Every structure is written in C-alpha cells, then in structure tokens.
Amino acid sequence: MRIALYQPDIPQNTGTILRFCACFGLPCDIVEPCGFLFDDRRMRRAGMDYLDRLEVVRHVSWTRYLDSRATRPGGSGRLILLTTRAAVPHTQIEYRPDDTLLLGRESAGVPDDVHAAADLRVVIPLAGGLRSLNVAMACAVVAGEALRQTGGFPPLEEGVTAPAG
Numbered sequence: 029m030r031i032a033l034y035q036p037d038i039p040q041n042t043g044t045i046l047r048f049c050a051c052f053g054l055p056c057d058i059v060e061p062c063g064f065l066f067d068d069r070r071m072r073r074a075g076m077d078y079l080d081r082l083e084v085v086r087h088v089s090w091t092r093y094l095d096s097r098a099t100r101p102g103g104s105g106r107l108i109l110l111t112t113r114a115a116v117p118h119t120q121i122e123y124r125p126d127d128t129l130l131l132g133r134e135s136a137g138v139p140d141d142v143h144a145a146a147d148l149r150v151v152i153p154l155a156g157g158l159r160s161l162n163v164a165m166a167c168a169v170v171a172g173e174a175l176r177q178t179g180g181f182p183p184l185e186e187g188v189t190a191p192a193g
Contacts, residue, residue: 029054029128030057031048031054032056033059034132034138034142041164043079044164049084055084104126106124106128107127109132118152118173122177134163
C-alpha cells in the first residue's frame with residue numbers, strides 16, 4: 029500500500045503524513061508542485077526524525093506520476109481518491125495491499141482530470157453540516173481501515189505489549 033499527495037500546500041500536514049507513513053511502513057509519492065519548499069522547517073518539525081525512515085518519491089507533475097505508476101514493478105494497483113465529492117464511504121470497499129490512497133490539496137482538492145483518473149473515490153462520513161477533516165487526519169482514518177482490512181499493520185516489536193483492557 030502507498031500514500032500519494034497531490035500538490036500539498038501545507039508543510040505541517042505533509043510532515044505529519046510523512047511521519048504517519050514512516051510509522052506504518054508506507055511509501056509516499058509527492059506530486060509536485062508543492063505549495064512550500066520541500067525542506068521547509070515546519071514540515072521537518074511535524075515529521076520529526078522519522079522522515080529519514082521512509083521511502084518518499086517526488087514527481088514533478090501529475091503526468092510523470094502516472095507514468096511512474098505504469099512502470100512500477102509488480103503493477104501499480106488501484107488509485108483510490110479520498111474526496112468529499114465521492115458517494116461511497118471509505119468503510120464500504122475492500123482494500124488491497126497494492127492500493128494507493130491519493131489525497132488532494134488542502135485548499136482545493138484535485139482537479140477534474142485527477143478525479144476522473146482514480147479507480148475508486150471514497151468519502152469519510154461526517155456528522156451533518158460538517159465538510160471535511162484535516163488532510164492528515166483523513167489519511168490516518170482511511171489508511172487505518174485499509175491496513176486493518178489487509179493485515180498491513182507492522183507487528184509489535186519484541187517485548188512491547190498491547191495495553192490491557
């Protein structure tokens with residue numbers, strides 16, 4: 029499973045998502061341009077020292093990203109867009125280990141051509157009258173469900189026990 033960020037604009041959110049990816053062993057694709065310098069100190073602060081512990085692939089454009097998916101060894105799997113414009117709740121699909129979860133810009137989501145390129149589009153059900161979650165939180169919610177379904181969570185380290193209860 030992979031995470032892909034389409035032209036992220038907030039460095040703190042990108043850093044948080046990269047930290048999340050490092051913690052769960054998920055590679056992350058960044059489709060540029062970003063709305064900030066990629067070495068922004070705010071992104072590095074949110075990502076802490078975890079940023080050196082993950083695979084990040086930067087793509088100079090959407091077209092280049094699609095090209096890289098087409099040539100990925102073992103295939104590219106499905107592209108699943110998290111969007112408020114979807115009708116299918118994220119909990120009502122069966123995730124696969126080779127899926128890529130695509131998140132749009134915090135300020136504008138994704139353009140229509142990117143929306144149309146997705147194999148599936150999912151929405152996170154929210155309480156009435158509320159529009160959306162922070163992109164990093166949305167990533168965690170959907171990726172958590174996808175990892176649960178696919179058995180993709182990393183094993184507990186030796187000597188670490190789950191809390192009682």
